[in-house]
Amino acid sequence: MLLDLREVEEICKTLYVQALKILPADIKAGFKELVRTETDATGRSILDTMIENIAVAERTKNILCQDTGIPIYNVVVGRDIEFDGAGLKRAIRTGCERATHEYSLRSSVVHPITRKNNQTSSGIRVPIIHVDFDEQPETVSIEMIPKGSGSENGSFLQMLLPSDGINAVKRFVIDRVIESGGRVCPPTIVGVGIGGTSDLCMHLAKIAATRPLGSVCSDEDGAKIETELSRAVNELGIGPQGLGGRSTSFAVHVEVAATHITQNPVAVNIQCHSARRARATITPGGIAFSS
Template identity: 65%
Template structure:
């Protein structure tokens, strides 16, 4: 299957707009579950306001949040797909720029030293484009995530000592959620990476944070730890917007990688309550959008 690059450009544009305006169904379901279990009246009111904001934004085709984030495109190329990798990245970048200029969206991307904003949501190494491969035949998958600064600013890495065991991992995750407090606009999805190298560990945490609610870590030990940490985080009392309550997180998600015998990296990356993402799939049958 040969990929049509103008179609990729158009999809990259559409994905950015969709992600900013339509919340995935699993996150809406997460709100429903938290609403059922929240015991504090003030927290119940905050959750209700968040749900109303989602409804109003979608009914009026408006943004879920004013923060358009740093645009991230995760591209997975299946077997039998023919595409020029360099041209693919250029098409995604062009689509991202068009979304910002044509919609228009507020550009949140600036030069890190001069702080100059080109008002394109693009810059050096941005949009962030990750390319991976799968054995899925005849399919190109693009997952777009606009990563807001409220959640991204609360990213944490610890090069734990193996002798400290799993207790150090648990304590670091809990401490990270406490330190983030209301700055991540909870309830959050807490992504945790364990193992690998420092850079891989942080990437794993972000991969975990954008997994759909209801999914589980493929490693059974990781899946058990997800359940334990989700319960522990929601006993902290941080609550919606950090104002107290039982609803600190929709879930804790974990991704693992093998690591060195003398180290045990652990990283935390979070999604705010507006856990936005949008997906496009190219197959021989055409283009479909989803989450």
């Protein structure tokens, strides 16, 4: 299958807007579950307000949050796909810029030194584009994630030693959740990366933070830590927006990678309650959009 880059451009524009306006169904279900289990009156009130904001945004076709974030596109290419790599990158960037212009979105992307904003949601090495490959025949998946400041400022890395043990990993995660408090707009998804190199570990944490609720780490030991930490963070009393309650986090998600015998990196990336994402799957039969 030959990948139509004009089609990719249009998809990337649509995905950006969709991600900003429609919260995925699993996150909506996560809110309902938190309301069911929240015992603090203030916490329940804040959750109700967040749910109303979600409904208003969808009803009025408005964005969920004013922060349009750093645009991230995750592309997975299956077997028997023919495409121009440089052209693909250009199509994604153009689609991102068109979304910002055609829908009057606030560009949150600036030069790191001059702070100049080109009002395109693009800049040096942005949008961030990850390309991977799998065995799906004649299938291309494009996921768009707008990563806002509230969900990026809660990012941490620690290069632990093997002798520190797994309890040091858990302690690091809990301490970072406490440190972040209400600044990361809880309830959150706490993404944890364990292993790899420093950069891979941070990437794993972001993959974990943007995984759908209800998904489980594919590694058995990682899945056990997910369960333990998910219980632990909701016993901290931070609550929605840091104002108290049990609903500090929808879940803790863990992703792991093999690492060096002399190190054990751990990273945390905390996703805010507006856990936005959108996906399109391209096959010979057409395009399917989802969240």
